[in-house]
Amino acid sequence: MRHILKRREILPDDWYHFGEDAPVDGALIVPLAELRKDPERWRNWSGKLGVRLSVDASYDDLTDALARLSLVAVEFPNAGDGRGYSLGRQLRDAAGFRGELRAVGAGVRQDQVFLMSRCGFDSLELAPGEDLEAARRALHRYDVAYQPGSAATSPVVTIRMQRYFSANTS
Numbered sequence: 001m002r003h004i005l006k007r008r009e010i011l012p013d014d015w016y017h018f019g020e021d022a023p024v025d026g027a028l029i030v031p032l033a034e035l036r037k038d039p040e041r042w043r044n045w046s047g048k049l050g051v052r053l054s055v056d057a058s059y060d061d062l063t064d065a066l067a068r069l070s071l072v073a074v075e076f077p078n079a080g081d082g083r084g085y086s087l088g089r090q091l092r093d094a095a096g097f098r099g100e101l102r103a104v105g106a107g108v109r110q111d112q113v114f115l116m117s118r119c120g121f122d123s124l125e126l127a128p129g130e131d132l133e134a135a136r137r138a139l140h141r142y143d144v145a146y147q148p149g150s151a152a153t154s155p156v157v158t159i160r161m162q163r164y165f166s167a168n169t170s
Helices: 032-037 039-043 083-094 110-118 132-139 156-168
Strands: 003-006 009-012 015-017 027-031 049-053 071-075 100-104
Touching: 003 132, 009 132, 027 032, 027 071, 032 039, 032 049, 049 100, 071 083, 083 100, 083 110, 100 110, 110 132
Parallel strands: 015 027, 027 049, 049 071, 071 100
Antiparallel strands: 003 009
């Protein structure tokens, strides 16, 4: 069984990718092209449904299907390709997606996981050969960030302003 990082824990992956032997009512991730090819089939899917997006896709491509989806998997083809980060932020912030947002592909590496979580990714399917435990520790490496993100943590500038105003308003 495959394991993933999900909400900062190492857990068994209960999702299947299109083409794998998935149960009829299982949680299934289908490519965007497949979702578009047979939308009626996927509207009637009895299990949880997810879609896999390449980084050249747009969150607008999911407008009709987003409410039906439990998961959106965004491909990171390599560690130097930042388009997946932008797509993750757009799905969380502009499209309002609140389901599971998963990073997948060769670019999902230990040194990238903290930044991915800041962009709203709450599950990470690491590239082959990556150490899950080291990646889990990397998620806890920092407890503040300088830029705002989709994650629940506040950037350090906000924390400093809150401290300043609470100390100077008494």
